Amino acid sequence: MLRALIYLLPLALTIYAFIDCLNTPEDEARHLPKVAWVFIILLFWIVGPIVWFAAGKLRHAPAGGRTPSEWHRGHRTTWVAPDDNPDFLKSLKEENRRDESRLEDREADLRRREEEIKRREGDAGTGESAPPATS
Numbered sequence: 001m002l003r004a005l006i007y008l009l010p011l012a013l014t015i016y017a018f019i020d021c022l023n024t025p026e027d028e029a030r031h032l033p034k035v036a037w038v039f040i041i042l043l044f045w046i047v048g049p050i051v052w053f054a055a056g057k058l059r060h061a062p063a064g065g066r067t068p069s070e071w072h073r074g075h076r077t078t079w080v081a082p083d084d085n086p087d088f089l090k091s092l093k094e095e096n097r098r099d100e101s102r103l104e105d106r107e108a109d110l111r112r113r114e115e116e117i118k119r120r121e122g123d124a125g126t127g128e129s130a131p132p133a134t135s
Contacts, residue, residue, distance in 0.1 A: 007131070010046045010049075011045070013046075013049045013050075014041060014042070014045040014046075014048070014049050016049070016053045017041045017048065017049030017053065017135060018038065018041050018042065018049075018099060019050060020052070020053075021034065021037050021038055021041055021056070021057075022038070024057050028057060029056060029057060030056060030057065031056065032056070037052055037056050040052065040056075066128060
């Protein structure tokens with residue numbers, strides 16, 4: 001069990017440091033670019049995470065309450081739900097109008113075809129119902 005801990009503890013530390021590095025904004029990574037820190041953490045998987053935690057990131061709370069998910073909140077669209085978005089509702093109305101016009105066209109085509117079939121049956125029916133002329 002102790003042998004497993006020898007491998008799991010550095011692995012857990014590396015995974016935690018890797019995720020922490022990815023979630024850190026670029027301007028808070030110190031001394032090196034963030035990409036270089038990712039390589040250091042992954043290549044030197046015992047020393048890399050320790051160096052990242054010691055020197056790679058600003059550890060004080062940034063001004064303005066900035067968090068790793070700030071970028072996602074700052075770039076969220078204005079509309080959260082589709083039924084609150086007037087552009088989405090407008091596109092639904094336009095799509096509904098197109099669908100209704102297609103349906104009307106298909107119904108008109110179907111009525112035209114039914115009338116043609118009735119006409120053909122009527123013409124053929126009058127020709128068949130008359131008895132053949134005998135001489």
